[in-house]
Amino acid sequence: MKKFIIAAMAMLIAAPMVSLASPESDLKKLQAHMFKKFPGVPLNEYGNGVYAIDKDRRVEWEAMEEFPPYEPAVDIGKKLFNKYKVAKCFPNKGIGIKQNYPMFKGGKVHTLEGDLMACLKKNGVDTKKEKLKYGKGKFAAIAAYMAYTSRGKKTNVKVPAGAATKIYNQGKRFFYAKRGQLNFSCADCHVYNPGVMLRTMKLSPALGQTSHFPVYRKKWQGGGGNPELSGLGTVQRRYGGCNKMVRAKPLKPKDGKQHPDYVALEYFHTYMSNGIAINAPGVRQ
Numbered sequence: 001m002k003k004f005i006i007a008a009m010a011m012l013i014a015a016p017m018v019s020l021a022s023p024e025s026d027l028k029k030l031q032a033h034m035f036k037k038f039p040g041v042p043l044n045e046y047g048n049g050v051y052a053i054d055k056d057r058r059v060e061w062e063a064m065e066e067f068p069p070y071e072p073a074v075d076i077g078k079k080l081f082n083k084y085k086v087a088k089c090f091p092n093k094g095i096g097i098k099q100n101y102p103m104f105k106g107g108k109v110h111t112l113e114g115d116l117m118a119c120l121k122k123n124g125v126d127t128k129k130e131k132l133k134y135g136k137g138k139f140a141a142i143a144a145y146m147a148y149t150s151r152g153k154k155t156n157v158k159v160p161a162g163a164a165t166k167i168y169n170q171g172k173r174f175f176y177a178k179r180g181q182l183n184f185s186c187a188d189c190h191v192y193n194p195g196v197m198l199r200t201m202k203l204s205p206a207l208g209q210t211s212h213f214p215v216y217r218k219k220w221q222g223g224g225g226n227p228e229l230s231g232l233g234t235v236q237r238r239y240g241g242c243n244k245m246v247r248a249k250p251l252k253p254k255d256g257k258q259h260p261d262y263v264a265l266e267y268f269h270t271y272m273s274n275g276i277a278i279n280a281p282g283v284r285q
């Protein structure tokens with residue numbers, strides 16, 4: 001009986017949250033929240049992360065962009081894209097399509113990177129031997145090249161009613177759930193406290209956070225392997241870093257597939273960047 005009452009109470013609390021909110025209203029709310037917090041910053045600027053809200057850092061960033069450290073990686077990515085015949089697995093031969101991902105198709109959410117890995121396997125590429133792993137290195141370089149061909153196209157993730165909305169809501173719950181020994185949610189840092197300093201880093205707003213991935217980070221540079229690729233990472237590599245920051249375990253891919261919670265998170269998180277132009281790869285601290 002007691003269990004039943006608790007379950008019923010939980011449903012009472014949870015039901016209105018789920019039934020009232022639609023992806024469209026979630027997006028409008030997040031945009032309104034940020035526009036109030038950072039008056040005068042236009043929507044598309046949020047694709048520049050912390051540089052949209054911090055003048056001093058923006059100057060450093062503009063200097064970095066004069067000799068973009070990700071350029072060699074994009075060139076390498078293009079060569080590998082051709083070598084492994086990636087074009088044949090994707091709509092429009094894989095060019096200019098990043099803005100439509102993650103995409104709900106055939107009952108599942110597909111990330112660009114998930115489909116890329118499936119493509120490599122389908123084409124008979126020995127991913128182990130070729131050292132193609134989710135998240136970084138050569139794999140991230142191919143994803144970076146593909147994203148690069150979408151520059152200027154607005155993020156346009158679709159969440160149809162039904163099964164897709166369920167996965168979207170799973171991602172949304174992940175984003176707002178407290179986790180790790182430090183008990184922080186993604187939202188605690190990137191919705192409620194953007195602009196606040198965390199040690200040496202200033203927190204960026206959740207709006208626009210996906211537009212510039214894969215990203216080239218100074219912090220990731222020099223981790224072994226090809227020095228031109230070591231700074232590169234996908235958005236799910238970044239999720240792992242942010243999970244570690246609060247002492248939660250990053251979710252690893254299993255059996256060649258990305259973790260379903262990260263796929264759901266990427267679906268929700270990218271939807272929150274709808275209307276913001278792809279500007280990948282970006283460069284970050």
Ligand code: HEC
Nearest residue numbers: 049050184185186189198201202203204209238242246284
């Ligand atoms: C304790 C605070 C904290 C939490 C919790 C946190 N992050 Fe972060 N995150 C940071 C910091 C610090 C950075 C680097 C500065 C920046 O760009 O915000 C960052 C960066 C990012 C970036 C890269 C932004 C860019 O412009 O390149 C993404 C994406 C991101 N976080 C997503 C998430 C997600 C998703 C979660 C939840 C799983 C999360 N973060 C949880 C602190 C946090």
